[in-house]
Amino acid sequence: MFKLSLDPQTVKQWKRFRSIKRGYYSAVILVFLLCLSFFAELFINSRALIVSYEGKWFFPTYGKVIPGTTFGLDYDSKTNYKELKKLFKEQKEGNWVLMPLVPYDPFETHDAPVDDVLYTYGAEPPSWETQHYLGTDTLGRDILARIAYGFRIAMSFSLVLLVCSYVAGIAVGCAMGYWGGAFDLLFQRLIEIWNTIPFLYVIMIVSVVVSANFWTLVFVMVIFGWTAMTWNMRTSTYKEKSREYVNAARALGASNVRVIGVHILPNTISVIVTFIPFSIAGGIAALTALDYLGFGLQPPTPSWGELLRSGMQRLDHWWIVTSVAVAIIIVLLMVTFIGEAIREAFDPKKFTYYE
DSSP: OOOOOOOHHHHHHHHHHHHSHHHHHHHHHHHHHHHHHTTGGGTBOSSOSEEEETTEEEOOSSSOOOBGGGGTOSOSSBOOHHHHHHHHHHHTSSOEEEOOSBOOOTTOBOOOOTTOGGGTTSOOOOBTTTTBTTOBOTTSBBHHHHHHHHHHHHHHHHHHHHHHHHHHHHHHHHHHHHHOHHHHHHHHHHHHHHHTSOHHHHHHHHHHHSOOOHHHHHHHHHHHHTHHHHHHHHHHHHHHTTSHHHHHHHHTTOOHHHIIIIIIHHHTHHHHHHHHHHHHHHHHHHHHHHHHHTOSSOTTSOOHHHHHHHHHHOTTSHHHHHHHHHHHHHHHHHHHHHHHHHHHHTOSSOOOTTO
């Protein structure tokens, strides 16, 4: 029977990570929220989970758009399942609709009371009666829905950015540290020149020339963000290549690619792992800042930065800026706790400061 066997050092690092409670539980909570966000349509959506009509069951959440005429309504457009639920309840014919916990999608607007001066812009405070648990923004869109879907976009953006930046940075950094000499000097000068280019100006130009989307922003940020990991990997590779095990691998006839990929890279894994949480936090903060300034994802994409800008423009609607600010602070705080726990776990010296 196959049995997974972990390296003793890995087991020791894992136990050390679990001993730092705030980092470990932050990781559990963040992974749980990330998994939930990828199935957000099951919890936060204007489409019904299940519709039982005349003995037939329909599952509109992930399926095709079902017109209202399918359920006996007098329109061919997309079914309004909240109204359908009320209609079935009034008819009392055995038909029923099961809605998600939050029956709104991030794009759906909700009209505020017109006789209330405070809410003339469409914003409505938190209410259990209307099921807008965090209220609505200035356009009448559910804040909880936009925060949840914005979290999925922000985390996906930071993870994709992390992978792309690390692949480029690790490859170039290892090559610089391993071969050194003229190759190293050439790339050092190129990176120094590249880092002098103002990143924000480039984003502004890109936003004017083309409509910025998810992949456009990832591409631009990877172009300017890969250099950070390059310096760290260059230093680690330069140190590791002088070790005896590298000289032994060379003496046995191992190729340069094998020496780097099989021997040097696994021994620099601690450098890579300890920077991952902080890179994720940086990606989330960067996307939020770009969206706040108007150079990020285009409306009506659910975005924490756009929601924060909307709340800052209407501070009398306190629930808007409060909700998104608390969400940003909590996520970044959890990522920071995870980062310091990982850094402590991979540190050869065991500190007790974080325990």
